[in-house]
Amino acid sequence: MDIQLMILYALGFVTTAFAVYIIYIGSLGLIKRHPLLFPSHHYMFFMFAIFLLILMVTFLPILEGKTYGNPLFSIVPFVNLVLVALWAFMLRQQMSGYMILGVYDDTFRDALMFALKKLNFAFQENISKIKLIDLHADLQASVASWMGIAQINIKQSQHSRSVHSIAATMREYYKDESIKVNYLAFILYLVMGIAVLVLVGVIAFSVP
Secondary structure (H helix, E strand, O other), X not given: OOHHHHHHHHHHHHHHHHHHHHHHHHHHHHHHOOOEEEEHHHHHHHHHHHHHHHHHHHHHHHHOOXXXXXXXXXXXXXXXXXXXXXXXHHHHHOOOOEEEEOOOHHHHHHHHHHHHXXXXXXXXXXXXXXXXXXXXXXXXXXXXXXXXXXXXXXOOHHHHHHHHHHHHHXXXXXXXXXXXXXXXXXXXXXXXXXXXXXXXXXXHHHOO
């Protein structure tokens, strides 16, 4: 088996695992009927692995001394290299962060305030971050309400335990069945996962 085929098999396996992962999250949210929190680096790791394998495939012809018929195609490996570097940087930044699915602006903020107060964190709200005064740390929080997706992360990595505690307390808050849920995020994950699985299947059965 040549190297390119091995990489393609690995790419198919990782992409399938990613599809199963997001189908699981989408299905879990629809079944449990409350917002879900999960570590950001899980999602980022899958994307990084996929881009890395694609990068390896696109660089193989260059390493073998082959040339592209269209000169523009020679740029593709270097574009992928930039993407891999970008995802590696984002993965490092998000190692301690969490994604929250199924929220609205108010349900995300209410859960975050509940967690900070229950954990006795003194804080000060700014436009793009929440300053945790006692820790001298910045809690970055963002939400795309229409999609039902939010994210929290502490900029200072030495305080990663604090964001884990905040996430655990928010998870406790979301167990309240009276909290409204934005199901669009779960539906999007479910549809995206199924679409990726179908794509992988079509490619697998079309390759001789």
